[in-house]
Amino acid sequence: MTQTQPSSGFQQIDREGLVQRVAKLLSKAIISGKLAPGARLSESVVARELGVSRAPVREAARLLESSGLVRSEPNRGFFVRQVSIKALNDLYELRLAIETAVVERLVQNWNDEIEEALSAQVAELHRVATEEADIFTQVEADMQFHRLMCTGSDNPKFLQVFEQVAIETEFSIMLIGQLYDDPTRIAETHEPILEALRARDATKAVSAIRYHISEAQRIVIDQFRLLEEGKTST
Amino acid sequence: MTQTQPSSGFQQIDREGLVQRVAKLLSKAIISGKLAPGARLSESVVARELGVSRAPVREAARLLESSGLVRSEPNRGFFVRQVSIKALNDLYELRLAIETAVVERLVQNWNDEIEEALSAQVAELHRVATEEADIFTQVEADMQFHRLMCTGSDNPKFLQVFEQVAIETEFSIMLIGQLYDDPTRIAETHEPILEALRARDATKAVSAIRYHISEAQRIVIDQFRLLEEGKTST
């Protein structure tokens, strides 16, 4: 809780380190496929490309390493992690473990503020599904729903883990988004969770999140398998 | 899985970057209390102290940041995180979520190799309890049991999260170790888990781990509360 000056409505400017910006750029490049999986990411090349020195690039890479997007080998540098079917399965197993615990906590400390935020986010999901054509925006909105749940759990550690797997999660949601012809389906799949939470029914909430996640898991794996097959046969 | 040369039993020398060594040094300094919670850790001071430049110190600090031991503020540097009762509670909630999922997986892909490793580790726990007086060794052995479980779950992400909270976990186990007069108690508390796993009884295994962790949680919180009171009253 950084206390905000009550005064004039100025907007905070930038105020985010170069390292964070580089990290964001890099992760976008990876999930969008510009940087091929397994590819070495050369510090000097990236640094030159972005017009910065190598130091911030190195730190950004270390950041991404802890979020599992890149892997580092001593004296050999950083490499883009390749997502495999197993890795995606593992990711969803982790998400299931975390988000199950999150909804259990959410039922306990449910309040108007959280209800408001989650309801608004489901509405937002519907809005972007109908008004926005951009897939990326829709994915962002989906992520945000889950992030809000983690935030509302009042356990920063859950949020921390979520953010750490966020990029892979985003990547996987992107796969889902490409699958659904009707984007409103994405919005709809979140409603049972919210309803169970509203009713403060722990059992129902847990089974709702279990269903939601394993459904997503199934879709992502299927979609990914297709992608892989298409790649190898070419 | 780094493939090891099948040949002669040479021991790998050093081969771990300066960054990792600095990170290890720093974390030891923190959990041992040499660096007070909330204290700013100055890059230049640490660098001078260890006789290295600031670059590896910065990267090490970023590493510790992702493991939650230190917190960074832009343009203000790194600070030692203070452990609070809430933070410990949150930590155990996370561990419960993860390790519950881990034992469920362990029951599924149980095999002789895993059984061998875990049994040996319980034996080791007994050995260090009777033969070794050093608390740190005992704590290390306790950690190793849980680490082995994560490894055996065959989901690297679980292990990754475990390692990320490992230092705080270690810190908390240290508190437990100081509490038990009889160190063999630590070894004994792990046996029910191993037994349930051996029987491949998922329900029993989950309840065993739940009991084990919440018991540890209770003890740690109690112990920590005492520590805090002792500190404030002085």
Place this chain on the structure above:
DNA sequence: GAATTGTAGATTGTCGACAATTTACTTGAC
């Protein structure tokens, strides 16, 4: 005297350069 502004010292952020290590290629022996 309290609050704001100004200034000096210290600390972090970023950079370019050099040393250590790895990689790719060439050369040579069998």
Place this chain on the structure above:
DNA sequence: GTCAAGTAAATTGTCGACAATCTACAATTC
């Protein structure tokens, strides 16, 4: 032709230095 050793280019690891930013204290104003 294959394998080994040797060598040069490229890349990472580390460093010291300078710029940007923050902190603490002094000066100024009301």
